[in-house]
Amino acid sequence: xxxxxxxxxxxxxxxxxxxxxxxxxxxxxxxxxxxxxxxxxxxxxxxxxxxxxxxxxxxxxxxxxxxxxxxxxxxxxxxxxxxxxxxxxxxxxxxxxxxxxxxxxxxxxxxxxxxxxxxxxxxxxxxxxxxxxxxxxxxxxxxxxxxxxxxxxxxxxxxxxxxxxxxxxxxxxxxxxxxxxxxxxxxxxxxxxxxxxxxxxxxxxxxxxxxxxxxxxxxxxxxxxxxxxxxxxxxxxxxxxxxxxxxxxxxxxxxxxxxxxxxxxxxxxxxxxxxxxxxxxxxxxxxxxxxxxxxxxxxxxxxxxxxxxxxxxxxxxxxxxxxxxxxxxxxxxxxxxxxxxxxxxxxxxxxxxxxxxxxxxxxxxxxxxxxxxxxxxxxxxxxxxxxxxxxxxxxxxxxxxxxxxxxxxxxxxxxxxxxxxxxxxxxxxxxxxxxxxxxxxxxxxxxxxxxxxxx
Amino acid sequence: xxxxxxxxxxxxxxxxxxxxxxxxxxxxxxxxxxxxxxxxxxxxxxxxxxxxxxxxxxxxxxxxxxxxxxxxxxxxxxxxxxxxxxxxxxxxxxxxxxxxxxxxxxxxxxxxxxxxxxxxxxxxxxxxxxxxxxxxxxxxxxxxxxxxxxxxxxxxxxxxxxxxxxxxxxxxxxxxxxxxxxxxxxxxxxxxxxxxxxxxxxxxxxxxxxxxxxxxxxxxxxxxxxxxxxxxxxxxxxxxxxxxxxxxxxxxxxxxxxxxxxxxxxxxxxxxxxxxxxxxxxxxxxxxxxxxxxxxxxxxxxxxxxxxxxxxxxxxxxxxxxxxxxxxxxxxxxxxxxxxxxxxxxxxxxxxxxxxxxxxxxxxxxxxxxxxxxxxxxxxxxxxxxxxxxxxxxxxxxxxxxxxxxxxxxxxxxxxxxxxxxxxxxxxxxxxxxxxxxxxxxxxxxxxxxxxxxxxxxx
Numbered sequence: 001x002x003x004x005x006x007x008x009x010x011x012x013x014x015x016x017x018x019x020x021x022x023x024x025x026x027x028x029x030x031x032x033x034x035x036x037x038x039x040x041x042x043x044x045x046x047x048x049x050x051x052x053x054x055x056x057x058x059x060x061x062x063x064x065x066x067x068x069x070x071x072x073x074x075x076x077x078x079x080x081x082x083x084x085x086x087x088x089x090x091x092x093x094x095x096x097x098x099x100x101x102x103x104x105x106x107x108x109x110x111x112x113x114x115x116x117x118x119x120x121x122x123x124x125x126x127x128x129x130x131x132x133x134x135x136x137x138x139x140x141x142x143x144x145x146x147x148x149x150x151x152x153x154x155x156x157x158x159x160x161x162x163x164x165x166x167x168x169x170x171x172x173x174x175x176x177x178x179x180x181x182x183x184x185x186x187x188x189x190x191x192x193x194x195x196x197x198x199x200x201x202x203x204x205x206x207x208x209x210x211x212x213x214x215x216x217x218x219x220x221x222x223x224x225x226x227x228x229x230x231x232x233x234x235x236x237x238x239x240x241x242x243x244x245x246x247x248x249x250x251x252x253x254x255x256x257x258x259x260x261x262x263x264x265x266x267x268x269x270x271x272x273x274x275x276x277x278x279x280x281x282x283x284x285x286x287x288x289x290x291x292x293x294x295x296x297x298x299x300x301x302x303x304x305x306x307x308x309x310x311x312x313x314x315x316x317x318x319x320x321x322x323x324x325x326x327x328x329x330x331x332x333x334x335x336x337x338x339x340x341x342x343x344x345x346x347x348x349x350x351x352x353x354x355x356x357x358x359x360x361x362x363x364x365x366x367x368x369x370x371x372x373x374x375x376x377x378x379x380x381x382x383x384x385x386x387x388x389x390x391x392x393x394x395x396x397x398x399x400x401x402x403x404x405x406x407x408x409x410x411x412x413x414x415x416x417x418x419x420x421x422x423x424x425x426x427x428x429x430x431x432x433x434x435x436x437x438x439x440x441x442x443x444x445x446x447x448x449x450x451x452x453x454x455x
Numbered sequence: 456x457x458x459x460x461x462x463x464x465x466x467x468x469x470x471x472x473x474x475x476x477x478x479x480x481x482x483x484x485x486x487x488x489x490x491x492x493x494x495x496x497x498x499x500x501x502x503x504x505x506x507x508x509x510x511x512x513x514x515x516x517x518x519x520x521x522x523x524x525x526x527x528x529x530x531x532x533x534x535x536x537x538x539x540x541x542x543x544x545x546x547x548x549x550x551x552x553x554x555x556x557x558x559x560x561x562x563x564x565x566x567x568x569x570x571x572x573x574x575x576x577x578x579x580x581x582x583x584x585x586x587x588x589x590x591x592x593x594x595x596x597x598x599x600x601x602x603x604x605x606x607x608x609x610x611x612x613x614x615x616x617x618x619x620x621x622x623x624x625x626x627x628x629x630x631x632x633x634x635x636x637x638x639x640x641x642x643x644x645x646x647x648x649x650x651x652x653x654x655x656x657x658x659x660x661x662x663x664x665x666x667x668x669x670x671x672x673x674x675x676x677x678x679x680x681x682x683x684x685x686x687x688x689x690x691x692x693x694x695x696x697x698x699x700x701x702x703x704x705x706x707x708x709x710x711x712x713x714x715x716x717x718x719x720x721x722x723x724x725x726x727x728x729x730x731x732x733x734x735x736x737x738x739x740x741x742x743x744x745x746x747x748x749x750x751x752x753x754x755x756x757x758x759x760x761x762x763x764x765x766x767x768x769x770x771x772x773x774x775x776x777x778x779x780x781x782x783x784x785x786x787x788x789x790x791x792x793x794x795x796x797x798x799x800x801x802x803x804x805x806x807x808x809x810x811x812x813x814x815x816x817x818x819x820x821x822x823x824x825x826x827x828x829x830x831x832x833x834x835x836x837x838x839x840x841x842x843x844x845x846x847x848x849x850x851x852x853x854x855x856x857x858x859x860x861x862x863x864x865x866x867x868x869x870x871x872x873x874x875x876x877x878x879x880x881x882x883x884x885x886x887x888x889x890x891x892x893x894x895x896x897x898x899x900x901x902x903x904x905x906x907x908x909x910x911x912x913x914x
Contacts (some may be wrong), residue, residue, distance in 0.1 A: 001472065001783040002478040003458035009480055010780070012527040015457070025456050025463040076467055077728035079742050106734040196734050256774065283530030286773035293763055293774075294781050301756050302649055314745030315711065315752075321459045321469075322753050329457065345782050 005329055013428040014291065019332035022121045023325040029085060031114035033061040034100055035218065036089065039193065049100040055090070056097035057059050061142045066092055082107040100178055104202030104210075106195050108312060113191040115320065116220055119187050119237055120455075122328040123181065127452050129335040130244070137171035138250075138442060140164070141435045144347060148424040149265065150356045150363070157363050160356060160424045163347060165431040168438040175442050177244045182452055186301055188233045191220035197311040198226025198244035219455075229308040234320055238302030241327040242295050248334050249292035254272055255341065256285040265352045269344025284341045291330045294431050298323040360398035361422050366390060368403065368421055375412040384409055460788045468746055473708035474791035477576045478784035481518060484540055486569045489665070491558050493672040494648075497665055498555065508552035515548040523553025527803040534562045560649060561657060563771060567682065568646035568653035570779060571675060572691050575644055577787040578636065579912055581699065583632050584794035586908060588703070591801045593898055595619065600894035603883040604720065604811045612818055614825075618806060621709075623897040628702045630901050635695050637911050643688040645678035646670050652770045674914060684767030689779055693761025697754060702845065703797050704751030710800055711744040723778045724803040747796035750789045757786045801857055815883055819857040821848050823881045827862065830880045834871040840863045843867060 001007060005015050011156060021027060037058045044054030060066075066088040074084035090098035102110070121305055145164035150157050193211040194200050200207035215222050227233070258265045268284050304318040365385050372381035392399040401423050409418070420426060456462045460470040468679050476482060492513045499509035508581035515521065523543045525536065537558075558565055594719075600619030605612050640720035648666040650657035658665050670677050672805045682688070714719040721770040731738030767775035777859045843865060844858075859877050862868050 001461050001480060002475040004781045005458045007480045007527075009527055010533065011457075012780070013532070014905050017463070020457045023456050028456055029464070037853075051542065072464065075464055077726070079726070079728075080730040080733070081465065083467070083730045083733050102733060104734075107732065170612065181584050181772060196732070202734060233893060269544070271676040283773055287532075287669065287777060289774040290777035297756060297760050297763075300759075301752060304752060304756075305543070315708070315748040316740065318749040319745055319752060321456065322749075325456055326458060403744040437722075 011334075013287065016328045016334050017080075018123055019122065019329045021116055021127070023329065024177065028114065028118070030063050031117050032085060032110050033111050034065060034084070034117075035110045036086075037061040038217040039103070039104055039105060039210070039215045040100065040215065042210055043100075043103055044414065045213065046209055048206065049103055050097075050390075052095065053097035053100040056093050056095060057101055060094075060097075060243065061089060062131060064422070080107075082111060092400070093349060102199040104192055104195065104204065106228075109195065110317050110318070112227075113193065113215075113218065113220065115324065116189055116191055117218060119234075119324070120219075122324075122332070123188075123237075124187070124453055125242070125332055126244070126328070126335065127171070127181050127449075128141070129339065130181065131330065131446070131449055132176065133172050133248075133335060133339050134174045134442060136442045137174060138439055140342060141167035141171055141438065144434055145435050146425065147347075147349065147352065147426075148172070148356060148428050149352045150358070155198065157359055159363060159367075159429075160427055162435075163352065164435050165428070168435040169193075170247075171442065172438045173247045173250070175445060176332070177240075177247055178449070179241060179445060180243070182448075184236055185452060185455075186221075189220055190223040190227070190233060191215040191218060192223065192227055194226030194228065196228070198228045209443050216423040225232075229311045229313065231306045231308055231316060231320075233303045235306045238323050238327050239299050239302050241331045241377075242297075242299035242302075245292035245295035245327075245331055245334065248338050249289045249296075249403065251295050252285040252292070252334075252338055252341065254287040255345065256283065256289060259283075259285065263355060265348055265355060267346040267348060268341060268345070284337050287339070288334045291334045295327050295334070298327050298437070356424050357400075360392070360402035361403070362389065362392070364397075364422065364424075364427060367427060368396045371417075371421060372412055374410065381412075456764040458785070460785065460792075468789045469750065469792055470793045471795050474577065474580055474788045477573055479786065483569060483573070485518045485894070486524070486572055487520060487537060487540060487565055487863045488544065489519075490565050490568060490669075490673065491541070491556065492516035494558065494665070494669050494876050496557065497672060498669070501661060501664060503553040503665075504549075505650035508548075508555050508600070511548045511552040512544070512556060515544050515552075521547055533566060533586075537562045537566065542769040561648060563651070564647040564649060566630040566647075566674070567776075568675065570611055570689065570783065571646050572673065572806075573646055573783065574689065574787075575675075575914070577747065577783075577791075578640075578692070579914070580791055581696070582633065582636050582908075582911055584791070584798060585629055585636070586905075587692070588706075588794070588801060589626050589633065589901060591627045591798065592629065593802070593901065595622045595804070595806075596894050596898055597625060599806065600891050600904055601884065602808070602811075603815055603818070603887055605815045613888055615815060615824065615864065617887050617890040618811065618893070619894045620887075625706050625709075627897045628705070630897075630904060631798060632695075632699045633703050633908070634904060635698065635712050637760075639691050640911055641676075643692055644654045644674040644676050645682065645688060646673055647678065647682050649678075649681030649683070649762060652682040684772055684775065686765050686767060686776065686779070689783070690761050690765040693782065693786060694758055697758030697761070697785060697787055700790060702795065703793055704748055704755070707744040707747040707751070707793070707797055710804070711741045711748060714739070714741040714744070718814060720807055722805040722807070723800040724805060739754060743800055747793045749798070750793040750796070754786050754790045757782050783909065819851065819855075820881055821851060821858045823885075824848055824858070826880050826886055827877070828857075830876070831868070831872065835867060839867075866878070 004010055005020070034039070040049065040054040040057040043049045044051045049078070071084045071088045074087060078084055086102055089101055093101065141164040144164060144167065147163045148160045149163050149166070151159050151161040191214065193214050195202040200211065203210045212222050255268065257263070257267050259268055270282070275373065301319050301323045305316040308316045369381045369385050372384065384406065388399060388403040391397070392402045404418050456464070459465055462469065462486060466475070495504055495509045495512040498504040499506055506638050517691055519683045525539060529539070541558060548556070559602045584748065598619065599622065600617055603615040604618045604621065606614050606616040646669070648658065648669055649655050655662040655666070664908045667677055710716070710721050710723060714723070722739065723741050724741065731740050757787050760778050764775045764782070765779040828837060828840045828844050844862070847858060847865060850856070851861045859874070859881065863872070863874060863877070
């Protein structure tokens with residue numbers, strides 16, 4: 001074991017059992033055998049191979065019935081990724097049924113079709129968790145919809161937002177990813193039983209019936225043409241995962257920043273509350289952010305894998321074995337951690353209020369000028385406020401105090417109104433409406449979510 | 456196939472056992488213990504720990520003795536695993552000695568130092584394999600340095616090269632990678648004992664002495680200032696590894712290209728048990744090369760992560776340094792396999808000389824256009840010869856006639872050249888430029904630079 005995803009001490013920090021299980025070696029081999037079994041069943045039904053042979057193949061197409069040790073030895077000798085499994089299936093089949101396995105198909109047919117089945121399982125897990133995350137973010141947006149917090153542009157304080165609007169911005173982005181997943185579904189769950197060069201030559205006259213039959217059995221779509229040398233569907237999947245990772249790491253990175261000692265507006269829950277020895281602090285947001293960086297970094301590989309030469313090209317094809325499991329597994333854990341993070345996120349309202357007024361109202365100076373100019377004219381309003389800003393700086397006194405006690409300003413606006421002007425909750429614009437819009441859109445779009453959880 | 460480098464069925468295709476061992480999780484724990492033992496030894500020499508306690512601690516720093524088999528679910532971070540391990544040591548070595556097991560405060564230092572030790576082991580494996588690749592290439596250069604093969608630019612034939620010259624280009628690049636590895640040796644193997652913020656507060660008054668003595672024990676170098684978020688050393692290692700993947704990837708990709716059915720000039724050696732395809736018994740896929748190309752792409756792509764881990768904020772930034780936990784094992788293990796694949800490919804490579812000669816003449820002599828021009832120049836003028844040959848080549852191409860025949864039939868050539876003249880010019884071996892000399896230079900330079908290679912292979 002060397003990889004972080006198989007490391008016995010760390011693998012549960014970096015992955016979940018559920019998604020790892022989709023891609024385990026044994027599970028993958030069983031899928032390959034499942035494809036062979038489906039092929040035999042369909043070919044028997046069409047009279048291409050004997051029914052007895054198909055029955056025997058289906059009966060034996062179970063990894064636990066094969067000699068896995070012999071298979072492993074053969075894998076090293078043969079330098080081929082599939083023939084050794086096939087050989088063991090052939091050996092396991094009695095009464096000469098082994099002669100009818102893998103009838104007219106190629107290695108890539110079996111492996112790619114099985115990969116599409118893996119993607120389908122991975123898709124459903126990620127889709128499910130993405131919907132849960134959206135729900136948590138919407139709850140957060142609703143709960144804190146009117147709570148002002150400082151807005152920051154280029155790390156400097158600017159006009160206030162609300163905690164709810166920040167969460168709604170996250171929720172809206174997650175929803176867009178959910179919709180992207182729905183759109184993507186129609187491209188990626190296709191099978192391939194088209195033979196070595198995609199012509200279907202090995203399948204005889206009834207080739208179309210064979211391919212359609214097998215893919216129907218497996219619950220995959222029939223492609224318009226073979227795609228042995230075409231990888232845009234898998235590229236799409238990995239690139240999407242990378243995009244989703246970018247969304248998730250925007251959320252977790254923001255939490256990481258806002259949890260820093262000086263800002264301290266959010267506090268993270270612990271990853272595993274049952275752990276007794278918790279002296280070492282583990283930041284979930286940092287962990288998720290780094291996992292997402294890895295997922296993002298795999299996107300270029302998936303795109304490179306699309307540049308296939310001729311009808312098959314191992315140099316591209318075998319990148320799949322790396323980036324599809326790695327991205328699915330890391331993203332799935334990143335999602336789960338983010339759900340946990342949002343669920344247990346502590347919103348430090350006192351600190352949020354304190355930070356909001358860190359610059360003593362200077363962030364509101366433009367708003368005050370706009371109000372003041374209605375009575376004092378633009379030029380005078382600007383001069384008065386600028387003088388207050390300068391006085392505040394020179395006398396090291398709070399800007400809001402200086403402005404409130406400025407006699408000239410009092411001539412134009414009442415003391416009460418000045419006090420209202422310094423109430424941040426009056427300056428969150430359409431934050432509340434925008435939160436509602438995000439929720440409304442989610443309610444509309446989520447109507448068909450369930451169709452993408454079971455298919 | 457949670458990750459293919461640890462796959463039950465394909466780890467031999469994507470990994471080597473040797474490099475996987477370098478990053479084995481249990482080995483990493485043992486390295487942590489080794490550092491504790493080394494530090495205790497140093498502290499005992501400095502009089503900070505009584506000898507009897509020190510002996511106890513050193514004896515307990517053996518994973519086999521500790522019976523430490525934690526579950527993944529027990530941890531939510533590597534610091535936590537580290538302190539659990541240290542607690543196990545404390546329990547094992549008894550009360551008075553336990554007080555001197557004091558690495559907890561430096562958990563991150565120790566993890567970084569272990570990473571450097573791992574990188575050092577990985578470095579030596581990679582360097583050894585690069586040297587092996589070079590040593591296989593050199594006899595190939597010498598054997599084939601004057602044997603012509605087609606030169607190809609943008610997939611079109613250009614002036615011929617020699618087979619040995621192609622190998623020489625590989626070897627020269629590999630030698631440059633070897634030298635790059637040697638260059639970074641002096642920089643990148645620094646360990647840490649600088650404490651949480653890098654100030655060495657935790658080490659007390661004798662912090663420097665302790666740090667220097669510990670690094671000496673571990674065979675690592677001393678950094679002038681705490682490394683903390685500065686991960687340029689690890690970044691440099693990953694960038695150079697990415698470059699090695701580029702060089703090795705070029706070699707295996709070239710062999711893959713030249714093994715295609717039409718060219719069939721070079722091929723990785725196929726064993727008797729090789730199987731090409733589940734459908735087509737005739738297939739001779741260059742499978743080892745193809746996998747190695749894919750592996751090199753992954754390693755190259757990981758370089759970007761190595762660079763990202765350099766942008767850490769403040770004194771420690773988990774977002775950045777976590778990346779190395781993923782990146783270093785994956786990169787090194789896949790790189791090691793690609794290096795092994797390259798050795799496997801070159802050692803006993805099939806050189807199909809007949810096909811090389813056949814392909815060389817694919818343009819039916821048109822490659823000699825420039826040579827024929829210079830041959831005719833003294834008789835009819837260079838520019839005139841150029842124009843005649845230009846049109847002759849067009850005709851040769853369109854009518855699929857050898858260029859020689861077209862030219863010999865031309866009224867202006869007819870009287871100034873004979874077939875025998877042309878035959879003398881049209882010998883590929885006469886037009887290989889300085890391939891032989893360049894090949895010799897590559898071999899010579901490799902010998903000159905290799906005199907101190909052995910120094911870098913020592914722990």
